[in-house]
Amino acid sequence: MIDSTVLASINLHAVLRNLETLTQLDADAEDLLNGHRCAIRFSVPGIDRLTLTFDQGRCQAARGEAVPASMNLRFSNADHLNLMIEGKKNPLPTKGFRSIGFLKRQFAGAADLLSMYLRPDIKRLKSDPDFFRMATVLFANTAFYAAAEVANLDPVGQALLAKIEPGSINVTAGDDFQVCLTNDNGLSVRQGSSAAAKAFMSFDSLETLGGVLRGELDGFVCIGRGQMSFKGRIPMIDNLNKLLLRVEAYLS
Amino acid sequence: MDTYVYKKRDELFERAAAVIPSGIYGHLGPAEGCFIPTSAFPFFAERAEGAYLYDVDGNRFIDYMCAYGPNVLGYNHEEVGEAARRQWEKGDCMTLPAESMVELAELLVDTVDSADWAYFAKNGGDVTNLAMLTARAKTGRDLIVKFVGGYHGVAPWMQAYGSPGILKSDVSNIITLPWNRLDLFRDLLRKNPGRIAGLISTPYSHPAMYDSELPAEGFWSEVRSLCTEHGVVLIVDDVRAGFRLDLRGSDYYYGFKADLICFSKAIANGYPVAALCGQQAFRNAVGAVFNTGSFWLSAVPFAAAIKTIEVLKKIDGPALMHRLGEKLTNGLSDIAQTHGFTLLVSGEPALWNMRLTDDESGVLHQAWVAECVRRGAFFTNHHNLFINCAMTDADIEKTWEIADDAFRAVRKNHAMKAR
Numbered sequence A: 001m002i003d004s005t006v007l008a009s010i011n012l013h014a015v016l017r018n019l020e021t022l023t024q025l026d027a028d029a030e031d032l033l034n035g036h037r038c039a040i041r042f043s044v045p046g047i048d049r050l051t052l053t054f055d056q057g058r059c060q061a062a063r064g065e066a067v068p069a070s071m072n073l074r075f076s077n078a079d080h081l082n083l084m085i086e087g088k089k090n091p092l093p094t095k096g097f098r099s100i101g102f103l104k105r106q107f108a109g110a111a112d113l114l115s116m117y118l119r120p121d122i123k124r125l126k127s128d129p130d131f132f133r134m135a136t137v138l139f140a141n142t143a144f145y146a147a148a149e150v151a152n153l154d155p156v157g158q159a160l161l162a163k164i165e166p167g168s169i170n171v172t173a174g175d176d177f178q179v180c181l182t183n184d185n186g187l188s189v190r191q192g193s194s195a196a197a198k199a200f201m202s203f204d205s206l207e208t209l210g211g212v213l214r215g216e217l218d219g220f221v222c223i224g225r226g227q228m229s230f231k232g233r234i235p236m237i238d239n240l241n242k243l244l245l246r247v248e249a250y251l252s
Numbered sequence B: 001m002d003t004y005v006y007k008k009r010d011e012l013f014e015r016a017a018a019v020i021p022s023g024i025y026g027h028l029g030p031a032e033g034c035f036i037p038t039s040a041f042p043f044f045a046e047r048a049e050g051a052y053l054y055d056v057d058g059n060r061f062i063d064y065m066c067a068y069g070p071n072v073l074g075y076n077h078e079e080v081g082e083a084a085r086r087q088w089e090k091g092d093c094m095t096l097p098a099e100s101m102v103e104l105a106e107l108l109v110d111t112v113d114s115a116d117w118a119y120f121a122k123n124g125g126d127v128t129n130l131a132m133l134t135a136r137a138k139t140g141r142d143l144i145v146k147f148v149g150g151y152h153g154v155a156p157w158m159q160a161y162g163s164p165g166i167l168k169s170d171v172s173n174i175i176t177l178p179w180n181r182l183d184l185f186r187d188l189l190r191k192n193p194g195r196i197a198g199l200i201s202t203p204y205s206h207p208a209m210y211d212s213e214l215p216a217e218g219f220w221s222e223v224r225s226l227c228t229e230h231g232v233v234l235i236v237d238d239v240r241a242g243f244r245l246d247l248r249g250s251d252y253y254y255g256f257k258a259d260l261i262c263f264s265k266a267i268a269n270g271y272p273v274a275a276l277c278g279q280q281a282f283r284n285a286v287g288a289v290f291n292t293g294s295f296w297l298s299a300v301p302f303a304a305a306i307k308t309i310e311v312l313k314k315i316d317g318p319a320l321m322h323r324l325g326e327k328l329t330n331g332l333s334d335i336a337q338t339h340g341f342t343l344l345v346s347g348e349p350a351l352w353n354m355r356l357t358d359d360e361s362g363v364l365h366q367a368w369v370a371e372c373v374r375r376g377a378f379f380t381n382h383h384n385l386f387i388n389c390a391m392t393d394a395d396i397e398k399t400w401e402i403a404d405d406a407f408r409a410v411r412k413n414h415a416m417k418a419r
């Protein structure tokens, strides 16, 4: 069963937070946003807030309310946010009306770019290596950040998280993709790797990473071929894999 | 020491991958089998003989997984094979069961301490499931207690909520307690009067991924009397340890008597058969449960089981495996020490568990196991290992040599802090 609160949390903290990565990797996004300063807070009842701070062409995503916001977007409930992500509903700004222009132009443009990568054109994915790289990194980001939301909020996810011991898991595809998931009374994700990780999930390429996460490749076959490998505390990896299956149910 | 190379393995795996989900699924596969890294492990067997497994690339391994338990006398055991062949000539899967079914039941009742009857199936999971159904049928109660890490098969109630395909309702009548915690079991009984149908447990804790743990002093005698007092059916899952510790059953080995006891792996030296045995009080309940399968009463595995048990009795298999296991593991621990590693050995010697404790993540242990496999000792890094009766002192010495060279390779490849 898909829980709309979990989905909304995924939409904020896994999908929209990707704007941070997008602006690091995509020059078009940077150009679009350059010269604009704005901090947008997304408020959905019952879910940690997300604040996206745009400055000098970059975006920074922050959880909670520690970072000040110049604009507040309120959603009446989780479904309201989920419908906005599908493009079927608009948010209600309650603060920062002066930034509406930014919201409608720059932010909407960046969000369109993001969805171009997250719902990619299959032909372009095959023919344009740069596009493939961006789309795969952003998609993988979404999947692993979503795994944390599922682990913390979804009942199945919580049952799986209970079997993941405290500590970190490094997930890598060479130098192209590196995230670290840490269980410390809840699962969190950050870019990069931990020197003290207890478990390791490695992909030999972005092709394998993307193929496995999109369900186009048989992950177990990839393990047999050595394209995907695990080591360290295997129960951590095993339960992360099950979390990713659950993520697939939310994102499909 | 030379290390093995695998070529045909990869060709065959590609063929498998084209037509079989995962290529090789389940515990024999590179993923579930924790082949870390996969490059170190064989994937497909060409043949097996005695203590050895030969892969499709012609490499020979001293096989310490023993097909995850079934190989107890040695692969392709001549007397067992001959008994199976003789039955096969007469018939195997037929419309009626053969005399070999009755003979095996008689032999089990004579051999297994807690057996007044025997009921047959194929896999271990068939009889652990049957035991659960029997406990519910007998008591009219719902709840089943098991212990953390206890593996009883793959039926939904045996799996964990959160695993793909498993619903909360599948496990809502299952209570899982930590091993060796009598206080928690007592507490549970007190809080659920008249609700607990059965307790299912392996004779000692031998979970995959974690160290094995023997029963604490007095644990089983207290569990036995609590079950009797509260009308809880005591089910021993002896699928893995059965016939490796004591032919009379692992409950007998630990000094108590199960109500129901499950056997499979080692019972027929690799021929497919499982048995649920139990005390008189449970025969009507097990008979009332509807449970059967197309191949359950096939005659050949029964003939193989009879011969396996006869040979195990003749050579006192459990004592032999205990001695071999103890010798092997003492040597491995000593060799680890000479290289500055600490090998923790747990469980019973005939199906011991081992783990290098020198790093928290287990990466060193995985690396050492891989180096052993590359040199011809088939271990896995996540599961207990098994001894079989065909192993010799020479095999153990060869394994020590392999382990020694493997430690040297690990030392070279993994820079470790000075200790």
Ligand SMILES: Cc1ncc(COP(=O)(O)O)c(C=O)c1O
Residues within 6 Å of the ligand: B068, B122, B123, B124, B125, B126, B128, B151, B152, B153, B154, B202, B237, B238, B239, B240, B241, B264, B265
């Ligand atoms: C203790 C125990 N119980 C039950 C089973 C299930 O047996 P099978 O795989 O034959 O169904 C196993 C198999 O590993 C086991 O080790």
